[in-house]
Amino acid sequence: MASQPIGIAGAGAWGTALANAAAAADNDVVLWMRSPEQAQELAATRSNERCLPGVTLHDRIRPTADLNELAACRAVLLVTPAQTTREVTAALARVLPSATPLLLCAKGIERGSGAFLCDVVEEVRPGAPVAVLSGPSFAHDVARGLPTAVTLACRDAALAEALANALSGPALRVYHRGDVRGVEIGGAAKNVLAIACGAVAGKGLGESAKAALIARGFAELLRFARAYGGEPETLMGLSGLGDLVLTCSTAQSRNFAFGQRLGQGMSVAEASGGKLVEGATTASALVALARAKNIDMPIAEAVEQVLSGAWTLEQAVDALMNRPIKSEH
Numbered sequence: 001m002a003s004q005p006i007g008i009a010g011a012g013a014w015g016t017a018l019a020n021a022a023a024a025a026d027n028d029v030v031l032w033m034r035s036p037e038q039a040q041e042l043a044a045t046r047s048n049e050r051c052l053p054g055v056t057l058h059d060r061i062r063p064t065a066d067l068n069e070l071a072a073c074r075a076v077l078l079v080t081p082a083q084t085t086r087e088v089t090a091a092l093a094r095v096l097p098s099a100t101p102l103l104l105c106a107k108g109i110e111r112g113s114g115a116f117l118c119d120v121v122e123e124v125r126p127g128a129p130v131a132v133l134s135g136p137s138f139a140h141d142v143a144r145g146l147p148t149a150v151t152l153a154c155r156d157a158a159l160a161e162a163l164a165n166a167l168s169g170p171a172l173r174v175y176h177r178g179d180v181r182g183v184e185i186g187g188a189a190k191n192v193l194a195i196a197c198g199a200v201a202g203k204g205l206g207e208s209a210k211a212a213l214i215a216r217g218f219a220e221l222l223r224f225a226r227a228y229g230g231e232p233e234t235l236m237g238l239s240g241l242g243d244l245v246l247t248c249s250t251a252q253s254r255n256f257a258f259g260q261r262l263g264q265g266m267s268v269a270e271a272s273g274g275k276l277v278e279g280a281t282t283a284s285a286l287v288a289l290a291r292a293k294n295i296d297m298p299i300a301e302a303v304e305q306v307l308s309g310a311w312t313l314e315q316a317v318d319a320l321m322n323r324p325i326k327s328e329h
């Protein structure tokens with residue numbers, strides 16, 4: 001069992017960084033990507049210059065474009081954008097044994113259905129083990145071997161512990177937990193809130209406003225998680241508060257950088273700079289889920305109104321500042 005490789009589906013920045021971390025944790029790694037040309041290039045150059053420049057692939061990583069090579073893995077990490085979860089899980093379901101655990105590493109909520117990603121995976125692979133890996137972790141930091149700590153959640157406690165041990169290495173500490181819903185909510189929602197923090201930075205509204213947004217954003221996260229079955233303690237940990245603080249603090253985050261460009265006056269269409277901005281695709285689904293249960297999420301609402309073109313940023317700031325004064329908790 002221990003000699004089976006770890007599989008990674010998706011060789012973007014995060015998939016490649018996790019491949020290096022898993023290899024550093026003494027695993028053979030099969031790194032799958034959809035493009036045969038990219039797989040050949042990674043195998044030949046031992047680097048992924050397009051997605052993670054300047055990082056050398058660990059010797060124990062085998063790049064491939066053949067999905068069948070994941071069939072012999074002891075677990076597969078799904079590291080493609082949130083909105084591709086259904087499609088890629090369906091492709092994996094055709095080749096993986098039903099007992100192979102799938103670890104979701106994307107952060108988002110499915111648009112259209114409003115489904116949490118673990119529910120999407122369970123729908124596509126009924127009865128197969130599913131886990132989620134999330135927390136404050138920039139791909140470049142992990143790939144460079146900088147100290148990082150994340151949370152892995154799985155309803156099967158023994159499996160959560162085994163997977164956390166398998167992936168923990170010299171620079172990556174993986175904590176385990178049973179609260180799958182809480183962990184995935186933290187990762188999905190913090191991206192939306194980080195857009196707001198970026199916009200505050202881009203508009204020059206000051207560090208005090210940013211700190212207020214983080215604290216009030218965290219209150220939104222807690223309310224949402226409670227209503228959808230997440231445990232408050234989970235949200236207070238790495239995958240909630242930890243990732244919210246990281247993503248709201250620096251333009252190293254694509255979500256923050258996107259918000260920052262909006263704040264500087266760029267249009268929604270221009271601001272992503274061609275990069276994956278998960279908060280922008282998840283905002284409408286998050287807000288729809290909040291409205292469905294009457295959860296007060298004014299910051300997420302404001303982000304959604306700006307992204308949909310209903311409000312300008314100035315209107316969003318006015319709306320947030322002119323809410324009725326109330327008790328803090």
Ligand SMILES: NC(=O)C1=CN([C@@H]2O[C@H](COP(=O)(O)OP(=O)(O)OC[C@H]3O[C@@H](n4cnc5c(N)ncnc54)[C@H](OP(=O)(O)O)[C@@H]3O)[C@@H](O)[C@H]2O)C=CC1
Nearest residue numbers: 010011012013014015034080082084106107137138139276
């Ligand atoms: N980057 C980071 O620091 C972190 C990212 N994450 C999360 O991980 C997820 C992926 O992010 P990241 O790796 O940075 O994104 P990237 O944009 O760097 O990479 C996305 C990868 O997914 C592949 N892909 C896209 N669509 C499909 C598809 N339909 N089928 C198969 N492969 C596909 C892309 O392949 P191709 O090149 O062929 O298009 C690319 O390799 C996101 O949800 C993100 O929030 C989580 C923690 C940290």
Ligand SMILES: O=C(CO)COP(=O)(O)O
Nearest residue numbers: 135136137138253254255
């Ligand atoms: O999730 C991340 C860090 O934990 C990466 O954030 P971005 O997608 O905003 O770059």
